Amino acid sequence: MTLSRASGCAIAVAVLWTAPIFGADAGSPNAAPAGDAITAGRSTFQQFCAACHGRDGRGNGPIVQFLLRDPADLTHIRARNMGVFPKDTLGSILLAPSRNAAPEGVPTQMMIWGPIFQSMDNDRRRALARVEELLTFLESIQEE
Numbered sequence: 486m487t488l489s490r491a492s493g494c495a496i497a498v499a500v501l502w503t504a505p506i507f508g509a510d511a512g513s514p515n516a517a518p519a520g521d522a523i524t525a526g527r528s529t530f531q532q533f534c535a536a537c538h539g540r541d542g543r544g545n546g547p548i549v550q551f552l553l554r555d556p557a558d559l560t561h562i563r564a565r566n567m568g569v570f571p572k573d574t575l576g577s578i579l580l581a582p583s584r585n586a587a588p589e590g591v592p593t594q595m596m597i598w599g600p601i602f603q604s605m606d607n608d609r610r611r612a613l614a615r616v617e618e619l620l621t622f623l624e625s626i627q628e629e
């Protein structure tokens with residue numbers, strides 16, 4: 486079968502969308518090495534997440550009193566998940582295109598970041614790299 490350039494490209498895009506988000510094949514060319522990724526992730530976290538989740542991720546940010554629901558303590562995600570940090574699942578939650586696209590069984594409160602990062606960076610790969618940095622940072626603050 487011969488593929489035209491355009492359909493080959495469409496298939497590549499489809500593979501990127503369906504591959505494990507942070508698997509080796511999906512690749513994130515803009516992602517920094519681990520130490521830099523933690524620093525970059527921490528900076529994105531302080532900017533977009535700390536108001537609710539707190540600077541250290543414990544769920545004690547300054548606007549908690551105005552929320553209807555307590556933000557999760559993000560330092561115990563691994564402990565709550567039987568010792569495994571669920572990077573791909575969290576990535577698909579943070580990058581989901583809308584709240585309605587939540588994978589079954591996951592809380593839908595955190596579904597708005599995909600559209601925000603993608604519109605901000607206007608580049609899906611940079612949005613992926615940003616979320617990967619965020620998750621590298623979150624993984625680095627897991628306790629127990």
Ligand code: HEC
Pocket residue numbers: 530533534535536537538552554555556557559562565575579592593594595598619
């Ligand atoms: C407006 C407040 C607010 C902001 C800003 C916010 N969150 Fe949350 N987050 C919440 C609330 C509330 C929950 C609990 C939702 C639930 O349990 O359904 C939550 C839950 C989560 C969870 C699920 C944790 C778990 O163990 O289930 C993750 C991961 C998360 N947030 C990450 C982030 C990241 C990363 C950012 C920044 C990009 C962010 N949040 C910004 C309020 C916020």
